[in-house]
Amino acid sequence: MALQCGIIGITNVGKTTIFNCISNTRVETSAFAFSGTKSNIGVVQVPDRRLYELEKHQVTEKIVHTSVEIVDIPGLAKGSNKGEGVGNKFLGDIRNTDALIHVLRCFDDEALPHIDGSVDPVRDLETVDLELQVKDLESVEKKIQKLEKAVRAGDKDARHGIEVLLRFKEHFEGFNNARTLEIREDEKKYIDDLFLLTMKPVMYVCNVDEKSALSGNPHTGRVKEFLKGRDAELLLIAGKTEAEIAELESEEDRIAFLKDAGLEEPGVDKLVRAAYHMLNLQTFFTVGPKEIRAWTIRKGMTAPLAAGVIHSDLERGFIRAEVMKYNDFITLGSEHACKEAGKFYIEGKSYIVEDGDILHIRFNV
Ligand SMILES: Nc1nc2c(ncn2[C@@H]2O[C@H](COP(=O)(O)OP(=O)(O)OP(=O)(O)O)[C@@H](O)[C@H]2O)c(=O)[nH]1
Numbered sequence: 001m002a003l004q005c006g007i008i009g010i011t012n013v014g015k016t017t018i019f020n021c022i023s024n025t026r027v028e029t030s031a032f033a034f035s036g037t038k039s040n041i042g043v044v045q046v047p048d049r050r051l052y053e054l055e056k057h058q059v060t061e062k063i064v065h066t067s068v069e070i071v072d073i074p075g076l077a078k079g080s081n082k083g084e085g086v087g088n089k090f091l092g093d094i095r096n097t098d099a100l101i102h103v104l105r106c107f108d109d110e111a112l113p114h115i116d117g118s119v120d121p122v123r124d125l126e127t128v129d130l131e132l133q134v135k136d137l138e139s140v141e142k143k144i145q146k147l148e149k150a151v152r153a154g155d156k157d158a159r160h161g162i163e164v165l166l167r168f169k170e171h172f173e174g175f176n177n178a179r180t181l182e183i184r185e186d187e188k189k190y191i192d193d194l195f196l197l198t199m200k201p202v203m204y205v206c207n208v209d210e211k212s213a214l215s216g217n218p219h220t221g222r223v224k225e226f227l228k229g230r231d232a233e234l235l236l237i238a239g240k241t242e243a244e245i246a247e248l249e250s251e252e253d254r255i256a257f258l259k260d261a262g263l264e265e266p267g268v269d270k271l272v273r274a275a276y277h278m279l280n281l282q283t284f285f286t287v288g289p290k291e292i293r294a295w296t297i298r299k300g301m302t303a304p305l306a307a308g309v310i311h312s313d314l315e316r317g318f319i320r321a322e323v324m325k326y327n328d329f330i331t332l333g334s335e336h337a338c339k340e341a342g343k344f345y346i347e348g349k350s351y352i353v354e355d356g357d358i359l360h361i362r363f364n365v
């Protein structure tokens with residue numbers, strides 16, 4: 001299940017710098033605008049402290065984290081939708097993602113001029129939004145034309161589709177994002193196939209200088225003010241500092257460095273977790289002497305589907321799932337104790353897996 005989160009933003013705001021902190025791939029960053037010529041894909045571990053808690057009750061050979069795919073997309077600029085900067089190609093890369101991390105430059109640095117002349121994250125946010133809205137407007141207009149043909153050919157349902165699409169058209173023309181237009185569940189089918197860029201869930205990351213990592217600065221204050229009332233998460237990350245931390249070889253050095261900066265954990269860890277939630281993902285565990293492992297599923301998945309994430313045989317030959325809840329296991333300390341306490345559940349095919357479930361799949365192929 002390859003779900004992707006895309007890092008977007010204006011050129012030179014620190015996207016690749018942040019990407020390098022969270023993935024093991026090292027991509028060159030540069031002070032030149034549009035230096036990125038392709039999107040970088042990284043498989044990123046989702047940090048989960050629960051794995052280490054589980055290890056306290058089960059001796060194991062290794063711990064395996066679950067992961068999520070993050071794509072670093074080269075910078076957008078005014079006119080990207082018309083091919084300015086690195087242009088159109090990257091708008092296509094954005095279309096393939098499932099959620100967006102929008103990076104905003106909130107640091108001053110005279111050595112690094114901004115492509116639009118000054119540091120202004122709210123203007124940048126609106127510039128990028130506009131590029132995406134224009135692209136979405138195009139998609140919607142194309143589909144309207146297609147449906148108009150269908151109506152002429154006698155397709156009655158197409159008329160309703162056009163009506164829905166016109167609402168989106170008007171919405172974009174008013175400089176709004178698709179995600180803020182309320183539509184009914186049964187109307188979604190008319191736009192689902194368009195993969196609208198501004199429909200994707202988004203979170204914002206203010207890239208700040210080291211001393212603003214905890215409480216922000218006037219730039220981040222303005223972003224916060226702008227996002228008030230919108231349903232969007234906002235994180236502060238000191239990109240350059242975190243890049244230096246990520247460079248350090250030893251864990252001890254990293255912890256000492258973080259402490260100096262007043263941070264409990266790298267901001268990028270928070271970022272990865274937030275991306276994971278934004279993608280509507282959750283975790284179940286398998287616990288044994290060979291490995292303790294976290295697995296990713298979408299919210300609402302049944303036990304056989306979750307079993308299929310481990311291996312297709314487990315889904316095909318699914319018999320039942322033996323389930324313990326993370327909290328019960330940690331409190332009671334063992335499978336045996338969970339059984340004694342009636343906290344060991346046998347579940348069938350229709351069981352919906354919950355975050356933190358410890359699963360053992362019985363199967364037969
Ligand atoms: N002072 C300062 N410089 C930073 C920070 N983050 C990134 N930079 C610098 O900004 C420049 C651009 O960083 P990149 O990470 O390459 O920017 P990008 O957003 O990936 O740029 P494009 O790929 O062109 O869109 C580099 O010279 C970085 O060293 C920061 O937090 N503070």
Ligand SMILES: [Mg+2]
Nearest residue numbers: 015016036074
């Ligand atoms: Mg880059």
